[in-house]
Amino acid sequence: MADDAPATTQTAQTRTDGAPPAAREIRFERRDRVAVITVSDPARRNAMAVDLATDLVAAVRRAEQDDGIGAIVVTGEPPGFCAGADLSQLGASKDDGLRTIYQGFLAVAECTLPTVAAVNGAAVGAGMNLALACDLRLAGPKARFDSRFLQLGLHPGGGYTWMAHRILGPQGAAAVTLFGENLGAEEAERTGLVWRAVEDPLATAVELAARAADAPKDLVITTKRTMRVTATQASQRDAVEVEIRAQVASLESPAFAERLAALKARVSKAK
Numbered sequence: 001m002a003d004d005a006p007a008t009t010q011t012a013q014t015r016t017d018g019a020p021p022a023a024r025e026i027r028f029e030r031r032d033r034v035a036v037i038t039v040s041d042p043a044r045r046n047a048m049a050v051d052l053a054t055d056l057v058a059a060v061r062r063a064e065q066d067d068g069i070g071a072i073v074v075t076g077e078p079p080g081f082c083a084g085a086d087l088s089q090l091g092a093s094k095d096d097g098l099r100t101i102y103q104g105f106l107a108v109a110e111c112t113l114p115t116v117a118a119v120n121g122a123a124v125g126a127g128m129n130l131a132l133a134c135d136l137r138l139a140g141p142k143a144r145f146d147s148r149f150l151q152l153g154l155h156p157g158g159g160y161t162w163m164a165h166r167i168l169g170p171q172g173a174a175a176v177t178l179f180g181e182n183l184g185a186e187e188a189e190r191t192g193l194v195w196r197a198v199e200d201p202l203a204t205a206v207e208l209a210a211r212a213a214d215a216p217k218d219l220v221i222t223t224k225r226t227m228r229v230t231a232t233q234a235s236q237r238d239a240v241e242v243e244i245r246a247q248v249a250s251l252e253s254p255a256f257a258e259r260l261a262a263l264k265a266r267v268s269k270a271k
Contacts, residue, residue, distance in 0.1 A: 026055040028062060033070045033213035034206050035063040038077055039130070045083035046076040048126065050097055052086075053104030060107040070213030070220060073205040074108060074134055075118040079142065084125030085158075101126070102158040109133035109159070112221045114212040118205035119143040119194065125152070132163040135224075136208065137194040139185035140201040145193060146182045168193060216255040222246050 024041030037059045039046040048056075063069045076082050085101045108115055108130065117134035122144040131137050131145070139145075147164075149156040156164075156177065164173040172191050175181040185197035198204045212220055226246055230239040250256055 024049065024052060026052055026059050028059050030069065031206055032210060033068060034073060034209040035059075035066070035069045035071070036073045036075065036202070036206065037063070038075050039082055040077035042077045042080065044086060045080035045122065045124075046127070047083045047086040048101050048104060048130070049086040050100050053101045056104035057107040060111050064112055067217065069113070070215070070217045071114045071116070071209035072108075072111060073116050073118055073202065073209050074130060075120055075202055075205070078120055080121040081117075081119045081123045081143065082127030082130045083122065084127045084148075098157060102129075105129040105133050105158050109163075112224065113217075114209065114220060114224060116205040116209050118201040119145075120201050122146065124148055125154075126158050126160065129158045129160050129163065132160070132167060136205075137188075138201040138205050138208075139188050139194040139197045141185060141197075141199065143185045143188065143194075143197075143201070144182060145176065145184075145188050147176050147180070150178065151180055216253070219250055219253070219255065222250075 024044070027036075027038040027040050029036040029038070037056070039048065039052060039056070041047060041049070041052065060072065063072050085098070105126070115134040115136070117131040117137040118140070119131050119137060120140045121142050123131045124144075124146045125148045128145055128147055147156065147160070149160070161173070161177065164177055167173075168176065168191060172193070175191075176183065176193075183191065183193060185194070188194040189197040196204070223246075226243055230242050233239045233242065
């Protein structure tokens with residue numbers, strides 16, 4: 001399979017208007033050291049079906065296992081980002097179907113590489129899970145964040161309540177979940193749901209991801225893992241003890257020696 005080939009096969013959708021059948025897929029594209037993973041099912045506003053979730057897991061794993069990729073951007077096929085879970089395709093067991101769909105969101109949330117969500121349209125219901133699962137979120141002019149679970153008579157799932165509380169705090173999580181606050185890009189930035197509201201979320205996401213991907217991959221993975229561990233520590237002193245082993249290892253790495261030498265050479269040349 002070529003590096004820029006789709007990570008999954010396409011699944012045809014039934015059409016009744018005489019047009020050729022549309023296809024839903026998870027697209028995988030390499031942009032230098034950044035993998036752009038796109039949920040593509042525009043006819044359903046990129047709702048996460050069981051097969052798409054399985055392919056999303058495979059795409060994330062593919063990026064993690066590729067030594068040439070150092071960061072991931074997750075986005076949706078315009079004009080939407082992700083319209084939630086496709087509940088029409090859960091199969092005989094709703095429990096198993098939901099768990100399979102949520103494996104896609106969990107693969108992003110548990111990814112060892114830095115992840116950026118380029119939210120270019122509506123993130124609705126469980127579609128917010130896909131955005132919240134990323135380390136960083138950028139919102140374009142058409143971005144909307146609408147939990148809509150309660151309005152549909154549906155309990156939130158896929159770890160949504162945990163992520164919303166962690167990112168927005170108790171009041172923000174209550175506002176969007178219990179009180180149905182629907183946030184556009186500017187409001188999402190104000191509340192901290194997204195890092196920044198931008199004109200072109202995909203281009204900006206790739207630019208940011210490229211910065212992370214420029215660092216040694218092993219170091220980035222270790223640092224992200226350390227950040228997750230220290231987030232649960234009780235004090236700065238505890239965090240120092242967690243960090244110091246990894247920092248000493250990085251001081252002794254060839255990558256640090258090479259980059260330090262290059263920096264000294266640039267400084268010397270500039271004098």
